[in-house]
């Protein structure tokens with residue numbers, strides 16, 4: 579086998595192993611959240627884009643409600659059916675011209 583071909587095959591194998599490890603990491607993370615839901619800090623650290631119970635990104639948001647400096651939005655996970663509220667606090671104002 580030519581050296582070039584061998585290197586090419588090694589590179590393909592490396593890519594394959596990388597993909598498997600990436601999938602494995604994803605499933606480990608999901609398993610962790612099923613056993614113990616994420617904390618608010620963990621949930622917010624990834625921008626509230628994944629279900630804190632099962633890790634799915636299939637989330638549906640209801641209408642946002644606002645009371646003074648706090649707003650909240652009911653969220654439902656399409657995958658596991660859990661419900662929670664995303665809580666927002668005021669960050670700034672900007673002038674409108």
Ligand SMILES: [Zn+2]
Pocket residue numbers: 629630631632633634655656657658659660
């Ligand atoms: Zn879920």
